[in-house]
Amino acid sequence: MNTTLADQAGATLTVEDGVLHIRMVLPDLAESSEATDAALMMFAARGDLFQGMVLWDQYEAIYRVYQRRLAQTVDTGAFTNLYDPLCQVAASYATVRGVRQYTGEKFLDEAVSCMERVPAIGLLLRGGLLTPTQFRLALDQVAAVIDTDVLAVIDVEAADRLRTAGNLTGPRVTEIVAAVVAEHDADAAQAAREAAKPRKKVVVEPVDGTLADLRVTATVEDVRLAKDSIDAVIADVCPDDPRSKAVRRSDAVIALLTGKVFACECDNDDCPSREGVEVAARLATVVLHVVARRESLTGESDVPAYLDGFGPITADHVRDIAADADTVIRDLDVTDLLGGASQPSNGYRPTAACDTLVRAVHGRCTHPGCDMPAYRCDLDHVTEYNHGDPSAGGPTCPCNLNPKCRFHHGLKTFVDGWLDDQIVDANGVIWTEVTTPEGITVRSRALNHWLLPELGLVPCVHDDAPTSSRPPQEADPGRPRSRTEAKHRYRMRMRAYNRRKREGAPRTPAGCASNADEAPPF
Incomplete structure (x- = not known):
């Protein structure tokens, strides 16, 4: 069984005749039921998808009240600096809900931002792709953007990146939106940085x-x-x-x-x-890793850089770091991979260029929900490397390497039932996916594809390991191979089988919205 998040959306919300209808996929929770582990796990982990949907409608409701109050005060002239329309509507909300005035004003401000400032990101909340917490993190990143035209561009591009990112966590949402803001409104980001300096x-x-x-x-x-x-x-x-x-x-x-x-x-x-x-x-062993494009360092571009363990920083910021006397700058050329991604003396070990590029493009641990910085992770061969016969195992190549924290690396290696895979699509985007023992597959896009878009387009110089066209079967215990070798062969066949199923599955038509993580465009 292989169930994706898109197959188990978990919740839908519709409005009919002024009534909200929430539909949730509720498995039979009776002890004697035959509900699959996948269905039970999906409900336990994703049953709260409706919260973002309901919150969007709450935002729309109070926004309409605010718009009407604003029109009334303009028509009647009953407008004061102290009790403006926002203050008045927030006071009503705070009274009815039983919260402080500050909380009411904050909620109304979020509603106005959702409907006016970042409507495209707001629709992701409406579709259940963003949780309320993640939406508020996105709002924090665009708070300093004043130019409405620039904000409109940021809103659309950030929403597109979030929609196609696969699995999302709070830090991932923050970094995705921050990267777009730093690229399109470097002045605002720099102004915020300058304003923060006196706060040391x-x-x-x-x-x-x-x-x-x-x-x-x-x-x-x-x-x-x-x-x-x-x-x-x-x-x-x-x-x-x-x-x-x-x-x-x-x-x-x-x-x-x-x-x-x-x-x-x-x-x-x-x-x-x-x-x-x-x-x-x-x-002397402490190193802070920052990855930046050469044109950002020279001032030819404002493409942000990535600070390991923190996230995107502006081009001006990285230029200041580069100017520090203690900073060591090493040039990195993606085309170095054309000569091979592994060390000549040891095919298991990646070259320094390969190691840096893989950590930079993924940014963090690739296991869904984990945000361990890439430079604190192990570099894992997705399809296991065969030390006895390298040609029969997974290659040492960016297409088959990604960072995993020590815990999730060990989980994959030692616990049965976990399966991971990595795919580079036709656009050069690197996708990782993890399938749990219950058969639930979670996909994630490489976090920093925006920083290294050419990495997935570099031709691999290795030959793909041969795979069987038959569905995966349990390893035959009578064969003369170790348990580890049998497990690795089984996983390779399972990955090949899953890829064939994925390629044969019907694709979602362009323009169709989904309220769950969208599948990569393979």
Whole structure:
């Protein structure tokens, strides 16, 4: 069984004669029922799709009230700066709902933005593609855009990217919209960055009679470097250190700021870190990765860059980082892959260019719902590499490599039933998909295709491994191969079988809307 999110939309909402009709796919929850695990899982995980649909109608309702009140105050002249139409309508909403005036004004402001400022993104909320939380994250990214013509372009392009992104999480929505804003309204992004600089500060607040909070506000790159430096220092203590990770971080920060020694607190006499961690040596290993196009660095283009662990940053921002004396710039040419993507001495290891490009185009862990930064992930062969016979396994190539955090890498490797795949479509877009043991397939588009659109168009120099045309069968235990080899062969055949089914399935006609994740245009 193979069930996609598009097959299990989960909810629809229609309006008939002034009545909202919500339709949900509800499996039989009786213990003796024969409901499949896939149906039960889809309902548990996606049964709240209707929330965005209902919220859009709520926005439309209060927006109509606001429009009428606005027209009335203009006609009668009953307009004051203190009690303007927005304030009046928000006060009614706050009274009826039982919330503060601020909450009412915020809700009405979101409604106006949904209907006027970003109607295309708002329709994604109406279609169930965005959750209310994700929609509000998108609004946050366009808040600084003032030019209505520019905002209209951002709205349409961001909505298109979100609609075709596949699986969405909060950070993914934020980064997709932020990239569009940084590209089309660099002035607004730069103005927001300049306005934020005076807000750098250090704040101390007491927690109780013993503890206090120390909060430092700084640029994103400095905070990332500081956080990575702290983690690098605490990584040198032994496993027997009794402190939690949070306590070790706190102790390391104070030691670094005050010049004290940070040491392991275990009871092992032979622990090399009991006398103190070699801080300078640990800090020397900290690297902050930023990937930018060459024309952005030279000022010829305003295409944003990508800061690992944070997201898109403006071209002006990356030029400032590049001008820092501590920054090391390495040129990267996508055409280097034409000579091969693996190291000549070891076909399993990717070249430095391949490694960087794969991490950059995906940005984060490719497992749906996980947002671990790419440079903190393992680089995984989607179709497993065959060390005994490389020609019979998955190639070391951008088409077969993606970042996975250690947990999800291990989940795929050691837990039966999980299957992942990676496909490059005719437009050079890289798609990943993960199928759960229940048979539910979730697809995701490479997060940073906008940064490296040519990567998926570079011809692969490897030969595809031969695959069987028969449906996948369980590996024959009588064959003279290890359990791991049998599992890898079975997965390869399953991927080939799923691809043939996908290619033979009818495509959604152009222009048709879906209230679930859209399938890639294979």
